[in-house]
Amino acid sequence: EPHGNSPPILLETSLKITYEAPPGVKKNMLRTLESWSNSWFSAGSTVRSQVIFLCAHFHAIMQERRTYIPQGWAKFYEFSQSDLMSACETVSLLVKLCEGKQRGPGDVGIDWTTLIGVLEQAIYGSRVDNEFDSRLVKEYMALFFKTDNLNPGRMKSGGLDIPPFTIPNSTDMPDFRAQVEQLPDIDNPQSFGMAPNADRSLQRINSTKAIAVLRQLASAVGGAGGGGGAVTMDIKAWKQNLGPLFQLWDNVSRGPLSKVRNVEVRQVSPEDAPVVAFVLMDAAEAAKLGDRVSHSLGTLQKVIQGTALSTPDVVAEANALMRAEVPRGWTATWPSAPEDPAVFLQGLAKRIEALKGEWVKRVASRNPLEGPVVLSDFLRPDVFLNALRQQTARALKISIDSLHLVSSFEPHLLDGSSAPLPVSVQNLILEGCVFDTKHMVLSEGQRNSP
Numbered sequence: 001e002p003h004g005n006s007p008p009i010l011l012e013t014s015l016k017i018t019y020e021a022p023p024g025v026k027k028n029m030l031r032t033l034e035s036w037s038n039s040w041f042s043a044g045s046t047v048r049s050q051v052i053f054l055c056a057h058f059h060a061i062m063q064e065r066r067t068y069i070p071q072g073w074a075k076f077y078e079f080s081q082s083d084l085m086s087a088c089e090t091v092s093l094l095v096k097l098c099e100g101k102q103r104g105p106g107d108v109g110i111d112w113t114t115l116i117g118v119l120e121q122a123i124y125g126s127r128v129d130n131e132f133d134s135r136l137v138k139e140y141m142a143l144f145f146k147t148d149n150l151n152p153g154r155m156k157s158g159g160l161d162i163p164p165f166t167i168p169n170s171t172d173m174p175d176f177r178a179q180v181e182q183l184p185d186i187d188n189p190q191s192f193g194m195a196p197n198a199d200r201s202l203q204r205i206n207s208t209k210a211i212a213v214l215r216q217l218a219s220a221v222g223g224a225g226g227g228g229g230a231v232t233m234d235i236k237a238w239k240q241n242l243g244p245l246f247q248l249w250d251n252v253s254r255g256p257l258s259k260v261r262n263v264e265v266r267q268v269s270p271e272d273a274p275v276v277a278f279v280l281m282d283a284a285e286a287a288k289l290g291d292r293v294s295h296s297l298g299t300l301q302k303v304i305q306g307t308a309l310s311t312p313d314v315v316a317e318a319n320a321l322m323r324a325e326v327p328r329g330w331t332a333t334w335p336s337a338p339e340d341p342a343v344f345l346q347g348l349a350k351r352i353e354a355l356k357g358e359w360v361k362r363v364a365s366r367n368p369l370e371g372p373v374v375l376s377d378f379l380r381p382d383v384f385l386n387a388l389r390q391q392t393a394r395a396l397k398i399s400i401d402s403l404h405l406v407s408s409f410e411p412h413l414l415d416g417s418s419a420p421l422p423v424s425v426q427n428l429i430l431e432g433c434v435f436d437t438k439h440m441v442l443s444e445g446q447r448n449s450p
Contacts, residue, residue, distance in 0.1 A: 023067070025191070026183040028060035032084065033177050042171035047109045048095040049171040050150050052088050057163050058144045059084040062124060062137075064187060070205075071189075071198045071432075074130040083123050090118050108147050116141045160193045195432035197449050212339075215324040238318050239304045245321060245341055249297050252349040257290070260356035274387040274394075276363050282378050283355035285333045289379075290352045293330060293345070334379045351379060372426040388421060395420040409440040 033056070041049055062079045065072030091110070098109045119125065119141060128134050143162045150167055165182060168175040189198035265283045272280070296317055302308035303318075317327040326344045331337045338344045354377035362368040369388075375381040393400045408414055414422050433442045434449050 023064075024185060024187050025057075025060045025064050026180060026185060026187075028063060029056055029180045029183075030177070032056045032059070033173060033180065035081075036173065038173045041173045044092065044171070045095060045099075045109060046169060046171055047150070048092060049176070050167050050169075051091045051095070051110055051115075051145070053167065053176050054144050054149060054163065055084060055087040055091060058140065059087070061140060061162075061192065065192055067187075068189065068192070068194060068198050068202050071194055071201060072192065073136075074133050077127045077133075079124065079127065083127075086123050087119055090115060090123075108150055112145050112147070116145055119145075161191075164191065195445050195449075197445055198432070201431065212324050235304055235310075237322065238300065242300065242304075242318065242321055245345065246297060246301055248342060249293065249345050249349075252345065253294065256353045257349055260353055263356045263360055265356065265360060274390040275368060275384070278384055278387040279355070279359050279363050279368060282380060282383070283360060286348070286352045286355050286379055289330065289333055290348060293348065296327070296330070336380075347376075351377060369421060369423055372424045374427045375425060376427065388423060392419075392421045409435075 041052065059079065062077075062083075066076055066079075069076060094110050094115055098111065120138060125134060125137050128137055140162075143160065149163060152166055152169060165179040168179065170176075188196075190196050265280060265287060268277045268280050296314075299308060299314055300318055303310050303314055313329075317329070320327045321341050324340060326337060326339060326341050330344070334348075338347055354374070359368065359377065362371065373384075375384065378384050389400055389403055389405075393403055396403075406414065406419065411422065411424065430442070433445050435441075436443045
């Protein structure tokens with residue numbers, strides 16, 4: 001593991017080797033078993049060997065879920081071999097402490113509560129800083145570390161079979177290795193408790209990253225990453241590579257945006273309801289962002305044509321676009337903005353058209369929530385939900401904290417007295433499940449599901 005006090009001279013003269021965990025749960029566990037000696041593994045009771053083997057499987061799951069980021073984990077966590085060894089040492093200590101003590105019914109000789117607490121608070125859980133990932137770690141620990149998993153005739157509970165094999169009632173490592181050999185070489189996303197088509201999403205993400213890297217390489221060859229002495233070369237590359245973006249923004253400016261260019265968005269007044277105030281502020285921010293983008297792209301075109309001088313800000317924005325990245329100044333008021341510049345421009349044009357067109361009219365009608373709501377019309381859909389929550393609390397004359405979000409695919413099931421501001425949401429994108437239009441429920445997605 002990295003250490004800040006390592007001598008730089010020693011590092012410079014050393015041969016650097018990058019170690020990467022073997023892909024797949026099966027290879028991960030086999031690599032772990034190979035690193036253990038049979039004498040160490042069998043030194044102790046049967047329960048010790050069984051729980052240590054559970055730790056190896058748990059560690060493999062924690063590491064291999066990183067393959068499916070962001071479905072598996074929200075980010076890459078450094079689960080290392082030292083975490084597994086710390087877990088094994090904890091198991092050895094707890095088993096030793098339970099030796100000689102009188103056991104009650106169902107007591108196999110280890111304190112599960114203490115083991116889960118140490119793993120959660122001091123080892124694996126301490127590396128996780130995302131709320132949903134922390135809940136996921138707790139769920140996995142509850143599935144792994146329990147007495148039922150040590151029983152040969154255990155029954156499968158729920159849809160997730162963990163562990164997917166019988167734990168041998170033995171201390172000999174070959175018996176445990178034989179169980180690991182039965183695992184498939186290629187992992188199935190369902191074995192991690194994820195949607196069957198999660199690997200398709202992974203392939204799409206990896207393809208997007210590969211395309212972005214290729215674009216950066218092409219930009220570097222074209223001179224986009226040059227220093228101050230390569231301004232002329234940069235301008236030639238800008239003209240060649242940024243032309244499609246100029247044409248795209250020019251088309252939407254003359255097309256959809258021309259219809260709402262003269263629409264005035266009034267100022268927010270104290271009498272406006274929270275939802276109305278949000279719509280007006282979001283429409284104003286979208287229009288302001290559109291003007292910012294138009295000015296930036298217009299300045300870039302003038303620099304390319306030689307009718308304007310280049311500035312550091314212009315160079316920074318141009319180089320970001322050449323790397324297929326959205327300039328940082330464009331995303332300040334749009335937190336969830338797309339990373340691809342072309343998708344960004346198309347999405348921004350769509351939101352400006354919707355906010356200054358339909359939503360300004362709906363605000364003027366004094367009943368903006370009467371029609372269906374498309375959350376992708378907003379720059380900040382999360383703020384819209386907070387505004388709706390605040391307005392609902394005012395209508396019911398209760399505190400915001402006492403409200404609960406209730407959703408249904410059948411609007412008639414919502415009671416008007418408890419839901420004074422029902423909102424019909426459409427054009428939602430589902431991931432990990434499919435919508436059954438016949439029975440009006442969400443069902444499990446299949447491997448070939450979109």
